[in-house]
Amino acid sequence: MKNQLRHLSLTTRLSISFSIICCTVFFAIGLLSYHNMQHLLAKQRDQNLTARVERIEIFLQDQESFQILVQHPRLYENMLGKEDNLLILKNQQLALIEINPLKVHIPDMAESKTITFLDNQSEFATTRLAYKTVVFNDQHYQLIAGTQLDEAQSTLDQYLWKLILYSLLGIVMASLLGRWVGLYLLKSLNNLIEQTHKIQGTQPHQRIEVKSTTVEVDKLSSAMNAMLEKIQINYDQLARFSEDIAHELRTPLNNLMGQTQIMLMQSRSQQELEQLLYSHLEEYERLSKMIDNMLFIARSEHSDYIIEKENIDLSNLILELVHYFEFLAEDRLMRFVLELEKGIQIYANADLLKRALSNLIINAIDYGFEDQDIVISTKSTENHIDIEVLTKNVFIDKQHLKHLFERFYQIESSRHAKAKTGGLGLSIVKSIMMLHNGEATAYNTQEGIVFSLKIKYLT
Known part of the structure; x- marks a missing residue:
């Protein structure tokens, strides 16, 4: 089933889904309407029976009317106007009025001072009964009124068939409308698919242009x-x-x-x-x-590449590197100026961090001017630590800054004087920072070019 649905278009799936939703909604509304209609008919039937019992009770309050009703029960039968209606007035000895043309079985009924309703039998009931015990001339009479259930059931059956017909028409119309709406809304998506198919590898600068309504x-x-x-x-x-x-x-x-x-x-x-x-x-x-x-x-660059990290005193690590590169700097009459914030602890891989800083220091020595300072500074902020290497009086054009950390990228004027890393030094720095969830950047200041390493406290 899943494989079959997988081959259907999104429009077809939406139409089917919308049809299922419509079926569910119409079925729920129809079921509620049917039960509500059933309840209303039952309530109306009980109200009619109540009115009938109350009318007879009014007759019983008048002696003369009562005698006429007892002597001529057909009068009230004609007043009822329906052959399937039922009316019985009886005491313990005899039935004074008995209108029961369909010979409905009347179950035993206890005395009740209020109007009480029941069916003539617990299963497959045919008649709804209402009865009440009334007192007239110091005698207790049981007044019973009834009506057949067939009429209400016939009305319910007609209502049910109309509900089914209208629901089917509604489902069909809603499904067709949903199909049309789906086609309209997904038209731009189909256009997007067509344009995507047209993109070729020979046209790398080609872009998608879709006029969409969604x-x-x-x-x-x-x-x-x-x-x-x-x-x-x-x-x-x-x-x-x-x-x-x-x-x-x-x-x-x-x-x-x-x-x-x-x-x-x-x-x-x-x-x-x-x-x-x-x-x-x-x-x-x-x-x-x-x-x-x-x-x-x-x-x-692989996400599963894992490095071992430890807590490192950043100042000690930088001092160790500076001591190692002092002789190279002295050969070019260059000096290290340290502006280190004390007490900075960093969670990183010591060997990789040394390698990144070494590449920056070698870069500063190779491309810096003689008799100039190389300033190494650290600064801690709320979320991260900045390590900056400033090469004084050396500036790089703005168009080159964003490419400096790319592999083998060399500024043309200095291609003949490459660093000792084979054109990959700054790219290695960037990779090491990525392994530490940090970043490497370069920017010009009034004093010179600054290479900055930014590492978060917990990486």
Whole structure:
């Protein structure tokens, strides 16, 4: 059944669902109406019987009228006007009035000072009875009035058939109307499906344009366009990545092939061959480093990649790194200026955090000017911790800032002076921050370019 429903269109499903709802609603309304009609007829029947008993009671209050009624019971039978009606007036000895043309069985009745109702038999009743004990001339009389149930049942049967007919007509009309409304409301959705089918991989900038009358379809088309935009961005990044990685791999490979070809042109001494091998080893190490970095980035992008974390004193970690890189900075006459907030504890992976900060420090040393300061500062806020590395008097154009953390992205003017991470240093920083549910950003200040790491307290 589920497989069959799966092949039905949304319009058909909505029509079927609407028809089922209409059937349920009409059935419930019809059932309530039938029971209400049954109750009204029963109430009206009892009211008629009550009025009949009260009229006879009025006759009994007048001696002369009572004698006429007793002597001529047919008069009241003619007043009733229906052959199936019943009226009996009796005392303990005899029946003074007995109008019972259908010979209905009258059950035994106890005395009752109020009008009481009952059926002539507990099962398959045919007559509704009302009786009351009245006192006249110091004698107790039992007054019984009755009417047949067939008339009310006939009215109910006619009403039931009309309910069924009108309900069926209502269900059919509501189903057809629901089908039409479904087609109208889902017209824009079908147009969206058609336009989606028309999108080809050869037209990456193509977008969905649907004139819709429903908010949901507008939201869906906007969401799909946003998804296409993200796909386009990722596609562009992948294309740029493919181009950059080809460039990065081509350079060391060309060096290896060129050096080897030159050496093979003539016989070489053992010392020259050793120098060639050392040169090749450097290129191999560069390729190995690049591959390791790419593998790390690829693994870190998986949601199931888990890292071990611990509480770390941030100031001690930064001081350790600064002490390690002091000699490199001194070679370029650069100084570290530390503005560290004391007592900051951070929950992170120490090795990865060191790697991220090391990449930023190496970046600052490689691209900073000689005899300038590298300012490393920390600041804690209510929700997160900021770690900033400022390279003074170095500025990056605004159009490059949003691409700095992409793989192999290099500012053209500095492509010849790459860092020691094979063009993946800042991308690794971004990946490490993602593993810590943090973020890495870069922005210009009046003093220079700032690379900022933002980590939440509990990540």
